Amino acid sequence: MKNSTQKKASLPTKLYCNLFGHSYEVTKQVTYHVKEYKCKHCNRELTTYSNGNLVELTPKFKEINSILNRIHSSKQERLKRRTYSEPSFQ
Incomplete structure (x- = not known):
């Protein structure tokens, strides 16, 4: 049995x-x-x-992408906080 996240498309x-x-669109x-x-x-x-x-975007790839997105977002937030908290030397 094939697990798929896509809906069945009609013949046309x-x-x-x-x-x-x-x-395809993102x-x-x-x-x-x-x-x-x-x-x-x-x-x-x-994906x-x-x-x-x-x-093909399977449930396994959806899970991988969600974890990857969470890691990427937290890294971006850390970088943003670090650049705001560092004093500027002028």
Whole structure:
């Protein structure tokens, strides 16, 4: 049994994507390099893999992306706090 997060697409949308290709848009920017994508027509969801290629967005990848996003956000907050707390030398 295949676990998938995408909804079943209707025949016309599948046909459109088969003929013209998918029309992906960014739905979530996890980090600067990792993003989640979704096709406007058939709702297929993808994410970037460690090598930069796109892979199907499975529940495992959703979990990985959420943890990665949490780590990235906390790191950015720490960097922001550190730059604000350091005295400026002029």
